[in-house]
Amino acid sequence: MPRLGTSIPLLGREPELGTLRTALRRAGSGQAGAVLLAGDAGVGKSRLLTELVTEAERDGVTVLSGRCLDVGEAGLPYLPFVEALGRLGAEQRELAAQWPVLGLLLPALASPEQAGQAMERLRLFDAVHGLLSELAARHPVLLALEDLHWADVSTRDLVLFLLSRLDTQNLLVVATYRTDDLHRRHPLRPLLAEVSRLPAVGRIELGPFSAAEAVAFVSALAEGALPDTTLHAVAERSEGNAFFCEELTAAAQRGASLPGGLLELLLARVERLSPETRRVVRAVSGAAQLSEHACLREVCGLDDTALETALREAVLHNVLVPAEDGYAFRHALLREAVYDDLLPGERVRLHAGFARVAGRIGTPAALAYHSFRSHDLPTALAASVRAADEATRMHAPGEALQHLEQALQLWDAVPGPEGVAGRDELALLWSASGMAFAAGEIDRAVTYARSAVTRADLRNDPELAADARHQLATALIPFDTRRAEVSQAVGEAWDLVRDRPASVVRAKVLALRARAWVWGVPDLDVDELSGHVEQAIADARAAGAPDVEADGLVTLAAFESWRERTARSIELGTAAAERAAAIGATRVELRALHNITSNLLISRDVRGAARMSAQVWQRAERAGLGWSDVGVEGRTSELFDLYVLGDWDDALARAEVTGAPRFARARIGAYSAPILVAQGRFAEVEDLAARLADQRDDARTDVVFGIALAEAAQWRGDPLAAVAGARSVLDRIRAMSRSSVADIRWAAATGVSALADLAEQARRRGEDTGELAGAGEELAATEPASLLHVRLEARSPDTLAPTARLTADLNRLRGQDDPDAWAHAVKEAEALPYWQLLARWRWAAALLAHGDRDAAAEQIRLVHTAATELGARPLRSAVDDLARRGRLTVAGGSAPEDDVLTPRERSVLELVAGGLTNRQVGERLFISEKTASVHLSRVMAKLGAGSRAEAVSRAHQRGLLG
Known part of the structure; x- marks a missing residue:
């Protein structure tokens, strides 16, 4: 309970x-x-x-x-x-x-x-x-x-x-x-x-609670007893009502749907209404969406006067609310309670009535819904397919997937389904896999793609079978641990079309085969890979497939980056993105833009990379691909950039996603974990990791969480746990098809730093540190399976910075803490402000150990000031401890932690002090109105203010504003 x-x-x-x-x-x-x-x-x-x-x-x-x-x-x-x-x-x-x-x-x-x-x-x-x-x-x-x-x-x-x-x-x-x-x-x-x-x-x-607050409240109620998917479902159903959260959480733990106490409470409001009004309310519950006046009149069999009287009473007692041209329940749970109270025959009659209306003036989605629930299965199948097509045109892949799944569910129950649906089962499976992939339902995308391969193999059509395998490989790519399956699917597809004439399918398979780093073909030559792509482009041109041609150009642009021609890569990638946008190939356009972010990072334009990543996921959202692999990649890339830049408030506001599927929610949550660790919010990270534990099949999520938890263990003074966590992460990375050099260096640097802490403790006790040094050498020697990855990422600051820290910490582990090595680490992290602060802290310690107190004091003051402004509590505490041990004074003393505004909070408050509304603040700072409101709420909480004006006044009194 x-x-x-x-x-x-x-x-x-x-x-x-x-x-x-x-x-x-x-x-x-x-x-x-x-x-x-x-x-x-x-x-x-x-x-x-x-x-x-x-x-x-x-x-x-x-x-x-x-x-x-x-x-x-x-x-x-x-x-x-x-x-x-x-x-x-x-x-x-x-x-x-x-x-x-x-x-x-x-x-x-x-x-x-x-x-x-x-x-x-x-x-x-x-x-x-x-x-x-x-x-x-x-x-x-x-x-x-x-x-x-x-x-x-x-x-x-x-x-x-x-x-x-x-x-x-x-x-x-x-x-x-x-x-x-x-x-x-x-x-x-x-x-x-x-x-x-x-x-x-x-x-x-x-x-009511916001979506994020409802999730946090349900999480606190459940105390870890509910999986993350159930937890979010409960929070969503509650619509932010605290009492509903409690009741639904209790019901979820018992395996119930709607708890009896809540059901009685909700129905009590309806029971106060007149019989005729209750009749109308019960009809509205069967609509499951906005109920128009004309539709209710026909379904209820009432004249306009009687219907208006009943609706007025229902609205007067806050059971229904008018919305545009119809009526809906004030709360979704109230609709659910009334609907559950209907008798089986009553439900069928209601849905049959709504289906008759939908057949004349409604949407295919409404007709599919009501036909299915009134047991008119042929009509439901045909309408489901039409509704899926309509949702696809409207860039709503999640809704399209629901309709396709209903059609597949009905397939064997309807005589002559091909004639009713207007297409065969393979086409539906193919569409379902594509829509699931676009909606971020990766597991379901793979399941439907595998079924499509099975059906395609029965047709004795090599190109059809190859195309099905191409889709399966594409669906498997986000799972970084399924290297063998991806390789097998691509290899089989290529074998099927290798000797066939140029065609769209052959071009697609050849283009995917050229992206060898995705599924782990080791160390192919870039020129050889380029040859595959150029052949794919030629095939695409011959077959009239401009989207495949544009996709090949994106890959060629990426190869230019591998050849260390960054400017040329950006130029080609931009051209490919423009061409893809012109022909409506949105996924290709997004892939091109995402590759440009990597080039901007290599160019040390981290701020520009963050802006480009934001452009990627926002463009994906507009196209209905917000939770697809490329949409999520855009979000997580931006989160990482904001993390190393120190824009933590903005990053955490971006990470508060609602309505995301399990895969996307886990990935995005993982990239908020390092920020929470940097702020010292260790318990929240552990809670988040526990809630997303069912997403361990996503290696990327597991790796980022693992690094964050290892860092948290080190900050909390448990270096043994930090070393174990780093080792676990590196083991996980070795199993990935896209093993990131940056992640390897980051994890190794964390583990070696913790070993160096242990070695310092051992030396103070007069113990031998040879075994610790050997363990550090082992961690530092971890490399990706493909040298291409090293060539690709070696110039990127998110690889160079942790590599330099790793080298400096290896020296510390050996008992030779070298200030010059830490100075180099500071230089390599110049584009990554937070990581540079970590290197400066260690540099100060090395300087102090070598007797250069003035230089150490300068670094300590710099890091202390910046860590205070950032809200990096663990780092600030470590700097305070170093200053105490070195008998150095931190200028200005230590301000109370709850009295410090982050730079972003200060910017928001300054604009509020100038009389701007939240919307105007958001426009000025290029953030959303909601994000501005979140920042202002945190400012008010820190200052103990009850209003905007009082927050400004208190900030002036404390000297926090000019």
């Missing part, structure tokens, strides 16, 4: 909690106020208020709290005030005794006469106001009133009386209510309209 949400640290509510804290501080200084805390049921209002109450009690604030109950129209008079004042202590009750009328609310003060007397409202209101004022004169008072949507008329009147008389008391009133319960004629609405005009009254609209 999950833990209750209240036992988990508050997530995602820092801005709102900051606003409440500010209001409480102002009340403590004599500025009485009130905050109306609004939000849907279960969104987290009580949890937020509980956090404020806990902090207030800890600070000596007198807290009085009470809640309203749902007991019908009449209600219980003054119930929240009776409950709140019932919490008074003995001394406070004596104070209350000076207002005898309070006996109406406090039974202990009531006289026998009062019990039978009519309430004296004005005297009672004055007494409550007077008592609160007297209490506030002694200690600040927080009056917390929950669930005002259930308040009786007397309570509402008393609340209005109190809020209209807030002045200089040390008093804060916080009242919560549900927005989804406030239909248009709800009796609380006039009160809200009245008090909203009062200057002392503020309002917080508590929205």
